[in-house]
Amino acid sequence: MICAYLDETGNTGNDLTDLSQPVHYVGALLVPETVWAATKAGVDEVKEFAYSRGFTDDTCELHGKEILHGSKGWRRVSVADRLSILTQCVEVMEKNDLRLVSGGCNKVLLRERYAHPEHPHSIALWLCLERIATYARQRNQLAVMIADDCSSDHKELSHKTLVRYRTHGAPFGPTIDFSRLIDTIHFMPSHDSAHIQLCDVAMYINQRYRMKKDFRIQQLWYRCNNLYMGSNVIPY
DSSP: OEEEEEEEESOOTTOOOOTTSOEEEEEEEEEEGGGHHHHHHHHHHHHHHHHHTTOOSSSOOOOHHHHHHTOGGGTTSOHHHHHHHHHHHHHHHHHTTOEEEEEEEEHHHHHHHOSSOOOHHHHHHHHHHHHHHHHHHHTTOOEEEEEEOOOHHHHHHHHHHHHHHHHHOOSSSOOOOOTTEEEEEEEEOGGGOHHHHHHHHHHHHHHHHHHHOOGGGHHHHHHHHTTEEEEEEEOO
C-alpha cells in the first residue's frame, strides 16, 4: 500500500491575474506503508528539535512558509535553526526513500489561451493524480489519497475532477489507468498528519525557490528535485 499525501500551493481560486502566484501546484508525497511509521517518527524528532530551539506554540505544525519566515510560533527560533529544521525535513524524506510528484497549472497562459478555462485546481490535480497512479502501477501496489482539509467547495471540485477522469479519461493526452487509486480523496486536518506537513514543506521549498530564487534554500531545492518522480505544468 502507498499513502499519497496531497497538498497545494499557489492557489488563488478562479483569480487568474495574480502575477505573484502564476502557477497553481498540487503535489503528493508518496509514502509506502513499510516506512510510514519511520517517517512519522522522523517528523516527531524534528518537532522535538524545534521546541528545544525556542518554538513557542502548544502544537508544532510544520509549514514551510512559517518556518522560513519565522512567523507564529517560530518567532523565537533563529534563522539558522529554522533552516536546519527545513533541512531535517528533507533528510526525513531522503532517509525513508520517499518520492514526490506534482502537477501544475500556469494561470497566466490559461487565461490568455482559453475563453472559458477550467479551474486551475482541477488541471493541477488530475496531472498529480496521473503521476500517483503511474507510481502505484510501477510498484504493483494500491494507493490511498489523503489531502489537507479545505472548504466544502474545494472538496467537491476535487471529487468531481477524480470522478470525471475515471468516467471520461484525460481531458487531453493519453489516459492513465486509475484502477490502483483507492475509492476517493480523503481529507484530514494537516495538524493531524506529519506526512501532509512534510509535503507542505517540500511544496513550499519548490515554489519559493522557483519564484524568488531564495539562495538560502537552493541546496534544499536541488535535494527535493532529486525526489521527484514526475512533474508537469500546463499550458506550456
